[in-house]
Amino acid sequence: MTTRRSFIQKFTAPLLAVPFITATTECQADQSQDKILRVAIMGLGGYGTRVAEAMKDSKRAKLVGVISGTPSKIKAWQSKYDIPEKNCYNYENFDNIRNNPDIDAVYVITPNALHKDQTIRVAKAGKHVICEKPMAVNAKDAQEMVDACNKAGVKLLIGYRMHFEPKTLEIIRQRQAGDMGKILFFQGLSGFRIGDPTQWRLNMQLSGGGAMMDIGIYSVNAARYMVGEDPVWVTAQEVKTDPVKYKEGVDETITFQFGFPGGAVASCLSTYSMNNLDKFFVNGEKGFGELYPASGYGPIKGRTNQGELTHPHVTHQTVQMDEMAAIILDNKKPIVPVDGAEGVKDMKIIDAIYMAVKTGVKQSISLS
Numbered sequence: 001m002t003t004r005r006s007f008i009q010k011f012t013a014p015l016l017a018v019p020f021i022t023a024t025t026e027c028q029a030d031q032s033q034d035k036i037l038r039v040a041i042m043g044l045g046g047y048g049t050r051v052a053e054a055m056k057d058s059k060r061a062k063l064v065g066v067i068s069g070t071p072s073k074i075k076a077w078q079s080k081y082d083i084p085e086k087n088c089y090n091y092e093n094f095d096n097i098r099n100n101p102d103i104d105a106v107y108v109i110t111p112n113a114l115h116k117d118q119t120i121r122v123a124k125a126g127k128h129v130i131c132e133k134p135m136a137v138n139a140k141d142a143q144e145m146v147d148a149c150n151k152a153g154v155k156l157l158i159g160y161r162m163h164f165e166p167k168t169l170e171i172i173r174q175r176q177a178g179d180m181g182k183i184l185f186f187q188g189l190s191g192f193r194i195g196d197p198t199q200w201r202l203n204m205q206l207s208g209g210g211a212m213m214d215i216g217i218y219s220v221n222a223a224r225y226m227v228g229e230d231p232v233w234v235t236a237q238e239v240k241t242d243p244v245k246y247k248e249g250v251d252e253t254i255t256f257q258f259g260f261p262g263g264a265v266a267s268c269l270s271t272y273s274m275n276n277l278d279k280f281f282v283n284g285e286k287g288f289g290e291l292y293p294a295s296g297y298g299p300i301k302g303r304t305n306q307g308e309l310t311h312p313h314v315t316h317q318t319v320q321m322d323e324m325a326a327i328i329l330d331n332k333k334p335i336v337p338v339d340g341a342e343g344v345k346d347m348k349i350i351d352a353i354y355m356a357v358k359t360g361v362k363q364s365i366s367l368s
């Protein structure tokens with residue numbers, strides 16, 4: 001296969017000649033990094049489109065296939081991304097991907113409640129899976145996905161793009177270096193005003209819940225990587241102002257609180273009815289870190305007690321795909337895990353949040 005690097009080497013070497021021998025040698029030494037992750041996207045919707053566009057700039061991942069229930073989208077994507085007919089599937093026949101040696105991984109970007117079955121089918125077809133968040137609609141389903149991927153010997157990664165975002169990683173670095181001292185408090189605010197009441201996000205059968213599944217999960221996940229521990233208890237309260245739009249099982253607003261083994265506490269908000277809520281704040285005995293906006297597509301803005309974070313903006317999905325290719329192809333270890341087990345932890349916490357809302361009782365959380 002002609003990779004981007006070998007293409008560059010082949011066509012630039014004669015021009016560059018002697019003075020650049022060192023650079024060429026470095027390229028050759030680096031050839032283990034040359035392998036490209038060949039990806040098929042399942043679900044050609046809003047986020048699938050964003051990932052496809054971002055993948056154009058990825059050095060390690062390439063869009064080579066599609067799985068879709070909409071023939072017109074398949075046609076459009078074929079011509080836009082130069083995808084051959086043999087790499088196009090629908091939801092009925094995508095198990096045949098097992099016979100396709102030109103696809104390494106499938107990125108599942110469909111409504112939440114479909115992730116489980118689709119991930120398990122992809123795993124059974126022998127392909128690695130990248131699955132969007134929330135990985136499932138509860139921890140039991142999430143664990144079944146992990147088990148199926150383990151059994152099939154394929155990797156399962158969850159689309160946690162913030163785990164690769166530079167300002168986020170800098171706050172984690174400062175906390176790990178002890179710059180903030182003992183961590184005492186985390187605040188997570190995750191929300192936006194959702195529009196169209198007929199969309200799948202407000203249909204329990206497809207979403208598995210409401211704002212918590214969709215956006216609240218960012219505060220759940222961030223509480224863990226900002227504090228550096230997993231919560232051991234949760235209390236939670238729900239407020240519903242519009243029971244017609246937010247039907248049974250679809251949460252509009254939930255406030256929730258965590259306790260951590262080291263004594264830190266967290267206070268978080270998840271909502272579908274307020275804008276300007278995208279903020280993470282971690283506070284320790286010696287310092288603090290703040291991201292606002294914290295999880296949008298960027299630019300992310302942030303500061304710590306040491307000053308403003310000035311890392312340049314990166315397209316999250318491009319970096320994510322580069323890093324995920326390295327995790328899958330080179331066994332690279334990410335700073336913050338993005339594997340299925342990490343996703344299961346968030347689903348266990350979300351299960352506990354919903355249980356705390358339902359019962360009004362503080363829930364213990366055990367993630368081991």
Ligand code: NDP
Nearest residue numbers: 043044045046047048068069070109110111112132133134
């Ligand atoms: P969209 O509604 O824009 O797209 C979903 C796509 O899934 C559809 O276009 C369709 O594609 C396919 N699909 C298959 N079955 C159904 C069905 N029964 N109903 C509706 N669509 C179906 O959703 P998003 O792209 O916004 O979200 C998809 C997933 O990505 C969700 O899990 C969401 O949480 C996650 N997401 C993650 C983000 C992130 O930043 N990490 C941001 C946004 C979303 P087709 O016609 O090709 O079959």
